[in-house]
Amino acid sequence: MPETNLDTLLARLVDETITEAEFEKLERMLANDPDAQRRYVHYIDLHADLQEVGEVVPVKTRSRRGAMAGLFALAAALMLTLFFLWQAATPKPLVQVVDADGPVRWLGASGLADTELQPGKRLPGGTLETLTPGSSIELAFDDGTTLVLSGRSVLMISLVENQKVLRLRQGNLSVQAEKQEPGHPLLVFTPSSEAAVLGTQFNVKADAFSTRVTVNEGLVRVKRIADSQVQEVAADQQVVAALDLDTEFTATPRRKTVTHWQSELPRDQLQGRWKPGAGLRAMPHLWKGTAEEPTSPILLYSAVFDPSVGKRSPVLLTESTRLTVHGRIDRAHPVSVGFGTNRARGGPIGKYAMQGVRVTPDKEGRFSLDLPLSDFSPKRTRFPSSPVGQEIDWLWIQTVKVDAGLVVERVELGE
Amino acid sequence: MSHPTTDFVRCWTQHQNEVARYLHSMVPRAADAAEILQDVSVLLWEKWDQYDQSRPFVPWAIRFAYLEVLKWRQKHAREKLVFSESLLEQIHTRHEEEAPVMEARRKALEGCLEKLNEQQRKWVALRYGAYGSIKASAEKTGVSMHKLYYALEKIRAQLLDCVEQALRKEGWSDA
Numbered sequence: 001m002p003e004t005n006l007d008t009l010l011a012r013l014v015d016e017t018i019t020e021a022e023f024e025k026l027e028r029m030l031a032n033d034p035d036a037q038r039r040y041v042h043y044i045d046l047h048a049d050l051q052e053v054g055e056v057v058p059v060k061t062r063s064r065r066g067a068m069a070g071l072f073a074l075a076a077a078l079m080l081t082l083f084f085l086w087q088a089a090t091p092k093p094l095v096q097v098v099d100a101d102g103p104v105r106w107l108g109a110s111g112l113a114d115t116e117l118q119p120g121k122r123l124p125g126g127t128l129e130t131l132t133p134g135s136s137i138e139l140a141f142d143d144g145t146t147l148v149l150s151g152r153s154v155l156m157i158s159l160v161e162n163q164k165v166l167r168l169r170q171g172n173l174s175v176q177a178e179k180q181e182p183g184h185p186l187l188v189f190t191p192s193s194e195a196a197v198l199g200t201q202f203n204v205k206a207d208a209f210s211t212r213v214t215v216n217e218g219l220v221r222v223k224r225i226a227d228s229q230v231q232e233v234a235a236d237q238q239v240v241a242a243l244d245l246d247t248e249f250t251a252t253p254r255r256k257t258v259t260h261w262q263s264e265l266p267r268d269q270l271q272g273r274w275k276p277g278a279g280l281r282a283m284p285h286l287w288k289g290t291a292e293e294p295t296s297p298i299l300l301y302s303a304v305f306d307p308s309v310g311k312r313s314p315v316l317l318t319e320s321t322r323l324t325v326h327g328r329i330d331r332a333h334p335v336s337v338g339f340g341t342n343r344a345r346g347g348p349i350g351k352y353a354m355q356g357v358r359v360t361p362d363k364e365g366r367f368s369l370d371l372p373l374s375d376f377s378p379k380r381t382r383f384p385s386s387p388v389g390q391e392i393d394w395l396w397i398q399t400v401k402v403d404a405g406l407v408v409e410r411v412e413l414g415e
Numbered sequence: 416m417s418h419p420t421t422d423f424v425r426c427w428t429q430h431q432n433e434v435a436r437y438l439h440s441m442v443p444r445a446a447d448a449a450e451i452l453q454d455v456s457v458l459l460w461e462k463w464d465q466y467d468q469s470r471p472f473v474p475w476a477i478r479f480a481y482l483e484v485l486k487w488r489q490k491h492a493r494e495k496l497v498f499s500e501s502l503l504e505q506i507h508t509r510h511e512e513e514a515p516v517m518e519a520r521r522k523a524l525e526g527c528l529e530k531l532n533e534q535q536r537k538w539v540a541l542r543y544g545a546y547g548s549i550k551a552s553a554e555k556t557g558v559s560m561h562k563l564y565y566a567l568e569k570i571r572a573q574l575l576d577c578v579e580q581a582l583r584k585e586g587w588s589d590a
Contacts, residue, residue, distance in 0.1 A: 007568060007571070008568060010571075011564070011567065011568040011571060013443050015564065015567070016443075016444065018443075018496070020495045020496075023443075023495065023496050027498060027499065027502060030502055030505075030506070031499075031501070031502055031505070034509065037509040038509055038512075038513065040440070040506065041440055041510060042513070042520065042578075043571065043575065044436070044439055045436055045440070045517060045520065046524070046574060046578075047439075047571070048435075049521055050539060050542070051543050052432070096424055096427075096428065098421070098423075098424050118453075118457050119456070119457060119460045120427065120453065120456025120457050120459075121453060121456075140424040140425075144425055144428075146421055146424075176421075
C-alpha cells in the first residue's frame with residue numbers, strides 16, 4: 001500500500017476518527033514492517049509536538065524549542081487567543097499529588113468531589129480539604145514548590161496570571177516555596193492575613209479569627225487584614241495576625257523548644273467533646289487508609305490534642321521523652337496512642353503510633369498510661385524510623401471501631 | 416537535603432511528557448493512554464527506591480510503562496482499537512531504536528513549522544491550539560470537518576518530509 005494511505009490512516013488515528021475496519025487495516029500495514037512502524041512512531045511524535053506547540057507558544061516558556069520567528073508569530077498570536085479561550089473552558093493541571101494520608105477530598109470547578117488522590121495524580125485549580133485531624137496531603141507545583149495540608153483544613157489553590165494563590169480558609173498549611181518569578185510572589189490568604197513569599201519554608205495555622213505564620217527559612221511579608229499593617233517575618237520568627245486588634249502584631253523570635261508539655265483543656269483540644277471537670281471525650285470520625293495501604297473506611301473514636309496552639313514553645317522529642325495519658329474508660333479495651341511531628345524548624349515529617357495498648361480501668365473507671373518514645377513506631381515506611389529530634393505537632397488517643405467511653409483528662413510529655 | 420517524594424515529583428514532572436508520548440504510540444486512544452499514564456506514575460513512585468539516579472530516567476520509566484501497556488492490553492484485548500501484543504512489542508522496539516534521534520527531529524520541526532504558509536498555520540492553530548479535537552474545531556469555527564481533516568493530513572505529511580530532509584542535511588543516517 002502506498003505511503004499516502006498509511007498517512008491517511010495515521011491521520012484518522014490521531015484525530016480519533018478511525019473506524020474499526022481501518023484500524024485493522026492499519027495494524028496489518030504495521031505488522032512486521034519496520035519502515036511503516038518508524039513512520040507510525042514519527043507520526044505520533046509529530047502529533048504530540050503539535051499539541052505541545054499549541055500549548056507552549058502562548059505562555060512563552062518554550063526553552064527547549066527556542067523562539068519562533070517571522071510569519072509564525074501570527075499563528076502564535078492566534079493560538080494565544082484560542083489557547084486562553086480553551087483554557088477558560090478546560091481546567092489545566094496545576095499541582096501533582098505527592099502523598100496522601102487519611103480522608104482527603106478535592107473539589108474542582110465543576111463541583112465534583114474526588115477522594116481518590118493517589119501519588120502522581122494531577123489536579124487543576126480547586127478546593128482541597130483534609131477531613132480529620134490525622135489527614136494530610138502533600139502536593140507539588142511544576143516548579144518544585146511543595147505544600148502540605150494537614151488536620152481539618154480547607155485550601156483553595158489557583159494560578160492567576162502565572163502567580164500561585166493559596167487561600168487557607170482554616171487549618172494547617174506548610175509551604176516549601178521554590179524561588180518565584182520577580183513580581184509574582186506566591187500569595188497565601190487566610191481570613192485574617194495575606195502573606196507574600198518569593199522562596200522560603202514556612203508554616204501557617206489559621207482559623208476564622210487569627211493566623212499564625214512561622215518562618216523557618218527565607219522571608220515572608222505578612223499583612224494583617226484588619227488594619228493593613230505589614231510585618232516582615234524572617235527565618236526563625238513568627239507572627240500572629242488576628243482580626244482582634246488588641247492582639248499584638250509583631251514578628252517575634254520563634255520560641256526556644258521545650259521538652260515538657262502538659263495539656264490544658266479546652267485550649268489544646270483539636271477533636272473531642274470537652275466537659276469541664278471531666279476531660280475530653282473521644283468522638284467518632286471515619287478513617288480510611290493511605291494510597292500505600294488502602295483500607296475500607298473504619299470508625300475511630302478519638303480525642304486529639306494540639307500542643308503547639310497559639311505562640312507556645314515547640315515541644316522537642318528526645319531519647320528520654322515519655323508520654324503519659326490519664327483518663328477514664330468504661331471497660332478494659334485496647335486504645336491507640338500516636339502523634340504527628342514536624343521537622344525541627346520545618347514542615348510535617350512523620351506520624352508515630354502504638355496500636356492496641358491494653359487499658360484496664362480501676363474501680364473508679366480511671367486509667368493511666370506511661371509510654372516511652374522508643375515504643376512508638378512510624379505509621380509509614382517513608383517516615384524516619386525515630387521521632388527523636390522532631391517537634392510534636394498534634395497527638396491522639398483513640399479506640400478503633402468501638403466506643404468504649406474513652407475520656408482523656410490529661411496528657412503530658414516529659415523526660 | 417531533598418526528600419525522596421520531592422525528587423520523584425521533580426523527575427516525573429520533567430519527563431512525564433516523554434512517557435506520555437510513548438504511551439500514546441502504544442495505545443491509540445488518548446483517554447486510554449492518559450489512564451495508563453496515571454497507573455505508570457503510581458507504579459514508578461512505588462518503585463522509586465529501586466531507581467538508580469545515576470542512570471537515565473526515561474528508559475527506566477518506559478520499561479514499566481511497557482509492562483503497564485501489556486497489562487492494560489490483557490484487560491482490553493477484545494475491545495476495538497487495541498494493537499496485538501506482537502505489534503506492541505515491535506513498536507516498543509522501534510521506539511528504542513528511534514529514541515536517540517527524536518530530540519533532533521523535534522528541533523528540526525521548529526524550522527519546518529516556520530515554513531508553513533499562513534493558511535496552514537491557521538489550520539494547525541485550529542486543531543492544536545484551540546478546541547482539542549478536529550470535530551470540536553470544525554463545529555466551533557464553522558469550517559468543514561472534511562476540509563480541515565484533509566488539510567491537516569497534508570500538513571503533517573509535509574512536516575514529516577521536511578523533518579526527514581532536515582535530518583538528512585545534518586547527516587543523520589536513519590533519516
